Amino acid sequence: MVSEQGIVEKIMGRKAVIRIERTSACATCESRGHCEVGSTRKMVVEVLNELGAQNGDRVEVSIPTGSFLKLTLLVYLFPIVALIAGAYAGEEWAGFVGMNPTVASILSGGLSTAIAFIALRALDRRFRTRGQAGPRMTRILF
Numbered sequence: 001m002v003s004e005q006g007i008v009e010k011i012m013g014r015k016a017v018i019r020i021e022r023t024s025a026c027a028t029c030e031s032r033g034h035c036e037v038g039s040t041r042k043m044v045v046e047v048l049n050e051l052g053a054q055n056g057d058r059v060e061v062s063i064p065t066g067s068f069l070k071l072t073l074l075v076y077l078f079p080i081v082a083l084i085a086g087a088y089a090g091e092e093w094a095g096f097v098g099m100n101p102t103v104a105s106i107l108s109g110g111l112s113t114a115i116a117f118i119a120l121r122a123l124d125r126r127f128r129t130r131g132q133a134g135p136r137m138t139r140i141l142f
Contacts, residue, residue, distance in 0.1 A: 003062040005141065008053045009044070016049040016137065018061055047137050058141040063134065074123075079116045086112025 006018040020043040045061060053059050090108025094101040127134060 001062045001064055002068050003060055003138065006045070006059055006061055008055055008057045008059060011049060011053075011055060012046075014049055015046050016053055016059075018045050018047060018059060018137070019043070020045060020061065045135055047135050049137065051137050051140055053137060053140050059137050060139045060141060061135045062138040063136070075120065078120065079113050082112045082116035083109045086110070 004020050006020040008016050009019050010017040047061060051059070087105040087109035089112070090104040090106070091101045093099075093108065094104035097104075
């Protein structure tokens with residue numbers, strides 16, 4: 001399970017907005033220059049407040065490793081597969097309409113990648129409304 005500690009900044013109905021603190025692992029992370037955690041901006045996550053945390057409480061936020069890996073593969077792999085499949089389909093389609101295969105491949109690959117990102121955005125909204133596969137507040141730390 002991937003866990004981080006944070007401080008509850010705001011309570012909004014059944015949800016809590018939590019500011020995640022940078023850990024020592026961030027200092028040695030290869031991606032710290034590209035991650036919001038490594039910048040001066042704070043990383044904020046919104047979770048269900050199932051434990052009844054209050055403003056200022058220090059809490060632990062976790063996401064199951066399986067869910068984390070599935071979401072990571074989906075976010076990184078799905079657009080690449082869409083790009084390759086779209087490029088291949090565009091090349092095949094070019095022969096039927098008499099278009100330059102390179103141009104058709106580029107256009108079709110770009111279109112399929114855009115569709116993949118739109119699908120990921122819709123899937124993200126669905127997961128957020130159902131509370132699936134996202135981070136959860138696992139305990140209040142004292």
